[in-house]
Amino acid sequence: MPEKESAAQKALGELAPKMVSLTDDVLFGDVWERPGLSPRDRSLITVTTLAALYRTDQLGFHLRLAVKNGLSREELVEALTHLAFYAGWPNAMSALGRLKDIVGSTDSPEN
Incomplete structure (x- = not known):
């Protein structure tokens, strides 16, 4: 079953796939998941x-x-x-x- 599309994928996936990847993987996948806050x-x-x-x-x-x-x-x-x-x-x-x-x-x- 395919993974649910992120908000970034829905908004810009076709136009800017690298930006979407950075948003999903780095911003929300790493920065937002850090334990400090x-x-x-x-x-x-x-x-x-x-x-x-x-x-x-x-x-x-x-x-x-x-x-x-x-x-x-x-x-x-x-x-x-x-x-x-x-x-x-x-x-x-x-x-x-x-x-x-x-x-x-x-x-x-x-x-």
Whole structure:
């Protein structure tokens, strides 16, 4: 049975197979698996970095992964609110908008 396609394979597999291989094998296969930080901590660092640098194209994927890795909606809101004072209000507001699209408002259950 063939291995499930990664997000990178689905998005860019035909166009940039080497980039996909590096993403899957090095970034997610090695860096994300290192024992020094938990996946939860890596997600928090990645989400806040992407938000701070206004890298919105990949933010949605990493917000979903952050929730999957154990970060709550409330923790992500708090991190992004804190980030607003250091990385800029527009960056934080955009990231919070993406988070709302993914996990909804306080009236809806987390995904």
